[in-house]
Amino acid sequence: MAVPVQPFAGPAEDAPVGRALARRSGALGEIGALSRETLGERVTGELRALLVAGRLAPGEKLSLRRVAEALGVSMMPVREAVSRLAADGALEVLPNRAVRVPVLTLAGFRELTRLRLVIEGFAAEEAATTASAEQIERIAGFEAAFGRAANAEPPDTAAGVAANRDLHFALYEAAGMPSLVEMIERLWLKAGPILNLDMRHEPGRLRGGSAVQAHAALLAALRRRDAPAARAALENDIRSAAAHIESAGGLAE
Amino acid sequence: MAVPVQPFAGPAEDAPVGRALARRSGALGEIGALSRETLGERVTGELRALLVAGRLAPGEKLSLRRVAEALGVSMMPVREAVSRLAADGALEVLPNRAVRVPVLTLAGFRELTRLRLVIEGFAAEEAATTASAEQIERIAGFEAAFGRAANAEPPDTAAGVAANRDLHFALYEAAGMPSLVEMIERLWLKAGPILNLDMRHEPGRLRGGSAVQAHAALLAALRRRDAPAARAALENDIRSAAAHIESAGGLAE
DNA sequence: CCAACCTAACTGTGATCACAGATCACGACA
DNA sequence: TGTCGTGATCTGTGATCACAGTTAGGTTGG
Incomplete structure (x- = not known):
């Protein structure tokens, strides 16, 4: 399968952390809200990025355990991410219950x-x-x-x-x-997968x-x-x- | 919260079970494929039906444990169903991580x-x-x-x-x-929620x-x-x- | 009488375990 | 040589437990 992913490569804080909370007394105005992103959400974002970038080829099969291991998390957040992505067609669960990147006819x-x-x-x-x-x-x-x-x-x-x-x-x-x-x-x-997979191969x-x-x-x-x-x-x-x-x-x- | 649901009311088999498998020797041609629906999928369908029917009012909060108990399943399939429904906006997870039916402005x-x-x-x-x-x-x-x-x-x-x-x-x-x-x-x-909730109240x-x-x-x-x-x-x-x-x-x- | 605290019940999240089904390779039989 | 049975291994699914965070209710102190 070969998921080419580092455990959360790139800055994890993509949310606007330093959002101003209006006037506060003392230093409290300067501290931002802590990142309250769920592990499942981070995994979802990671997989989503891989998909739109064409790094996951159509037809490629995913294994929850392998993805979990590659990302350094438990199987649980990966399950949630795959559920979500499968819900809107970005991934596909075959009748065999195998998970793969959909192949577009x-x-x-x-x-x-x-x-x-x-x-x-x-x-x-x-x-x-x-x-x-x-x-x-x-x-x-x-x-x-x-x-x-x-x-x-x-x-x-x-x-x-x-x-x-x-x-x-x-x-x-x-x-x-x-x-x-x-x-x-x-x-x-x-x-995304075919669109950018193609652009990757083509000049x-x-x-x-x-x-x-x-x-x-x-x-x-x-x-x-x-x-x-x-x-x-x-x-x-x-x-x-x-x-x-x-x-x-x-x-x- | 009051989820008015029986444990899977209605026939669970909505899939075409008796799909013909073309010619087969003997009686094998007559048996259809067994229903291979996941518990999580059934819960998803159940919640989806409640939503489009307007049985769940906008703003109503859902509790994974309560829904699980009402449907007679573990918390796990409900988590998956809520993940999916939240992924396409049918449900909403508040920053408090509470789950509720979205209120439409x-x-x-x-x-x-x-x-x-x-x-x-x-x-x-x-x-x-x-x-x-x-x-x-x-x-x-x-x-x-x-x-x-x-x-x-x-x-x-x-x-x-x-x-x-x-x-x-x-x-x-x-x-x-x-x-x-x-x-x-x-x-x-x-x-669905406002559309049919309204129609329910109105003559x-x-x-x-x-x-x-x-x-x-x-x-x-x-x-x-x-x-x-x-x-x-x-x-x-x-x-x-x-x-x-x-x-x-x-x-x- | 009102506000602040504090406890207790409940929330979703994550990890771990158990299990049935699928897949693949190897080996035996025809 | 081809085919079927069989085993180990890996798959996703579901249940259960542990935990941190929130919320609500009651109580205490002002």
């Missing part, structure tokens, strides 16, 4: 793509009309980062994946609809080219507050990425 | 309604173009059942809720997109009236294969229900 991938067009397209429209100037600049920052990663020699795929994700979700969050962002996250979690040049173009059009539309154009640009981005994945093969059935 | 309800319009509207369009004649007749059957429940004296709210759910999901399944149905189920799970006449009308228009559109009309009818249904909920109050903040 061609039909399933196309369905997912259509849903992404509908939902993320709606989010783009919404964001175009409601985004603040700061939010648009934030998106522009990620677009620049993506361009740098794509045009580097050789292309920096890891940075590109990260910038692409940040850009898209900055856009979706600008729509101001938390449940919508949640839904899109679920879609990405399902599509990413092709995708980079059309993606850079689509991102530029998206940003221009946002600045013009042009909702239909924003939707069209995002749809182009999704469609070109999907076409590339399909042509690259790697989908079952 | 007015803003949250409106966001949910907008998402329903986008997603279920898309499903209706899709179903209008791809539904088979049998599927349309199936929907018609539920529409008739809904009409009977709504026009009965007094209105049979329980049957109405069930027929309404069956009708909608028969429509969504006719679109032939499993992930789409899954997404809509999640939306209903979130909106349901008002809602019944406009709903019957919308359902009839929907069915006519399906028979004409008129996708935009189907979408419009469904949107009317959702909008009128939402307006009724909002006017009835019961939403936080």
Whole structure:
């Protein structure tokens, strides 16, 4: 199975720890709330990150005990994490009760793509009309980062994946609809493995080219507050990425 | 807390047990696969049913031990069920780590309604173009059942809720997109508590009236294969229900 | 009479153990 | 040589226990 995970690599505190608690007397105002993250939640986050980054290949089987050992925790938190991820389709429990990363069929991938067009397209429209100037600049920052990663020699795929994700979700969050962002996250979690597994193998040049173009059009539309154009640009981005994945093969059935 | 649940009331076998295994020699062709449902899955289904039926009020706190005792199982399967339901927002774990049914704010309800319009509207369009004649007749059957429940004296709210759910999901399944149905189920799970809690208190006449009308228009559109009309009818249904909920109050903040 | 404390019951979380089912490899029989 | 039975090993599932944190209720001190 080979889970390439250190026991909680990276800073465990991703939550805003130093959140200001308004005025307090003495030094009490300076201490932040302790991190009250459950072990199960940390394991969930760890597995989720591995999934969207494409580090876990579709069809790969997971063993609760192995994951638990790799992460240095008991089996219990892993069970909870797997339950959650299986609940929203990021993992899959076979009738044999074995746990694995779902393999996407061609039909399933196309369905997912259509849903992404509908939902993320709606989010783009919404964001175009409601985004603040700061939010648009934030998106522009990620677009620049993506361009740098794509045009580097050789292309920096890891940075590109990260910038692409940040850009898209900055856009979706600008729509101001938390449940919508949640839904899109679920879609990405399902599509993540093939999407980024592919980008990892590929130089990413092709995708980079059309993606850079689509991102530029998206940003221009946002600045013009042009909702239909924003939707069209995002749809182009999704469609070109999907076409590339399909042509690259790697989908079952 | 008062969980009004019998230990697994109703038939546990909702899965197609007698699925034919094609030709087999002797009597082996007649035996079906045994039901291999996990306790955790059964508890999940039980809680899910309580939620969509509005039997668990928003804000109500759940205790793992109490639920476990009420269902006659250990705490373990309940933990798994709550993990899953909390993962897709059907339940909520407070920072105190207490578990409760989420209370929907007015803003949250409106966001949910907008998402329903986008997603279920898309499903209706899709179903209008791809539904088979049998599927349309199936929907018609539920529409008739809904009409009977709504026009009965007094209105049979329980049957109405069930027929309404069956009708909608028969429509969504006719679109032939499993992930789409899954997404809509999640939306209903979130909106279910207020939606049906309200219908339980209310005679349901008002809602019944406009709903019957919308359902009839929907069915006519399906028979004409008129996708935009189907979408419009469904949107009317959702909008009128939402307006009724909002006017009835019961939403936080 | 009100506030503060303090205890007791209860909460979810995590670990550990027990168990049935699945999987795979090896070996025996046809 | 091919196939079936058999064993060990590993799987997820469920139960039980231990523990820290919260909450509610009663009591004490002001």
